[in-house]
Amino acid sequence: MLIEVFRNTPAGRGCLVLTKNVLDHVSDKQGDFEIRFISFPSKEAEERGIDRAPSILIGGKVYAPGILTIEEIEGLIEQARPRSIGMILTKSPFESEDATMALSLALPAMRIGDPVDVFLLGDAVWLAKANLGGEIGDMMARFAEQGKVYASGPHLEAAGIDPTGIRQDIEVCRKPYDTLTDLVMERWDRVVSL
């Protein structure tokens, strides 16, 4: 996990204490940590939207300013831990904006390291079509580059969607509620159902 520490130049007492606490925490823990020290102010800090030092940014998603204790740093690292997200979609892209909203959340979540799966149930199986057009079609294509898509087999059949007409990177579930139970209970840390 990447821990970026933003320090004044020259580093004052607060920056030195924060640095020590970060190093103490990391040396005490097992795990793959990378620590970067970044001057503040600097172009890089500005580009990251950092407006004060000392401060830390963990995993590119959890930011905290101030002279943090080892316990506070530990809590922030836990917050930044990647969490797998499962999104259960039930509506077609033609009847609601739910799919667009879900993928609008999923794409940035994946960018900051949270894996996202999408499960297509009910009319949401229309999202599985390979030649899906419009903005939602582009979003599905972008999502599928990194994210995993599952689709309910019985709902695909009920909708008359031929297996050859769906995206080939989609996993078709013959027993959708079996698979969904396993994903919800054992794989996903967080579940969003729309």
Add this chain to the structure above:
Amino acid sequence: MEDGSDPTKPKTLTIVLNRGPFISEYADMAVNLALRARKKGYNVNLYLYLDGVWVAHVRRDKDFANVGEHLRSAMRKGVNVKSCARCADEARDITEDDQIEGIPLVGIYTLIDWLKESDKVVTFTG
């Protein structure tokens, strides 16, 4: 288990259903998921909320597959089902006697307790 819960205890799934039967597939989805999760050994709660309370009203046998029959089957397998009292009795005149036997009318605090106690929550809200 990293959250500190007992790994020997079955995990708990709570499902919240807001939609009524026969108007969409949401009720069937909720009951199918509940049944499957229960068969896999999880503790399963199903909270019938808003129009979801109508599912408990499908009591009699019918000559076609219906969600009431599936719900009764799920309850026999151990799915814990409760209805929102305010949504049923107060808002829709559905008394406990109008419902499938064994489904109590309870307050919203029961749902809050379930949410707090559950490992996972899935909502079918349409």
